[in-house]
Amino acid sequence: MAGDGLLVRVRPPLGRLTAPQAIGLAEAARLHGNGLVDLTNRAALQLRGVTEQGHGPLLRHLVALGLADHDPAREARRNFLLAPDSSPGDDTESIALSLIAHIDELPQLPSKIGIAIDAGPAPCLAAVPADFRFERSEAGRLLLRVEGRPLGSPTSVETAARDLIALARWFLATGGGASGRAARHEAPLPTAADIAPAPSRPLSQLLAEASGPFHGIPFGQLDADSLIALAGKPHVTTLRLTPWRGLILEGGADRAEHASPDGLLRVDACPGAPACPQASVETRGLATRLAPLVEGSLHVSGCAKGCARQRPAGLVLTGRQGRFDLSRNARAGSPPETTGLTARQILALFGRP
Ligand code: SF4
Structure with a gap:
């Protein structure tokens, strides 16, 4: 249960959605939730704003689409993340x-x-x-x-x-x-562990070699219509989930549009007001306008809880009583450098008239 209703997390088996599954999921989000679909940093999907009456029908819908196991115990164990x-x-x-x-x-x-x-x-x-x-x-x-x-x-x-x-x-x-x-957990391991993993592949290399273009999704959230549109793009066979705020459009040809998640991952903002009842400020609009004006990481949080980012960010704006506290190299809710700022004052501070 979240502030805006039940939150239902969907983990498609093998981390991808076929076009019919994507369309079915979008319809389910519209019918039983608030019509928005979140992509999480573990490459799962979330539907929000689900009512208690809608919960049972939604689960049956997901099982019918092949996106959830009919056995809740099996579903709970299937917490897997596959390389995209x-x-x-x-x-x-x-x-x-x-x-x-x-x-x-x-x-x-x-x-x-x-x-x-x-x-x-x-x-x-x-x-x-x-x-x-x-x-x-x-x-x-x-x-x-x-x-x-x-x-x-x-x-x-x-x-x-x-x-x-x-x-x-x-x-x-x-x-x-x-x-x-x-x-x-610091207990001694049960078997000898003596093999080092290879150095990580750069994300840019992985995406350049992926089976389709990376489609970035600002703040990891898209609406049902956008999801249906992505599933219907020419030549796209499946939507591959990634933990980097975007989907790989497998089979798709248009590689130029959203080549890298770097810009998307630099900026974090929770849903803010009015979506979250804890928030007294709008967040994502301000983050979008501010992002080109600041260098480094940016976190705009609706309140001190800081749901969108637990790590420190270079610039942090935390909503409080309808205004923002500003901190640097900090987490949401850290002792502020400046308090009581409006969105307009913040934009002016960073050079926007
Ligand atoms: S950080 Fe606060 S305002 Fe933002 S989603 Fe979490 S609880 Fe809501």
């Missing part, structure tokens, strides 16, 4: 399919625990939140690594499910449930 450049038959998708086939044997882990399946030539998800990671070494060996540990243990496509299940059991048996996240 995986393709049918490669190691990333083969591991994902094996994990899905063995999902009933995977113990129920704390809800925030995520599994990154990142078995391409070198990792591309190292900066994306996850707790257990399938990766590849420079020498091409597959490894399974616990977040926070620099080295992983050997694994293979054939043993991946068994190895992950053993690691999940170790995590729970050694008190990982209380730690909450693997990076905070």
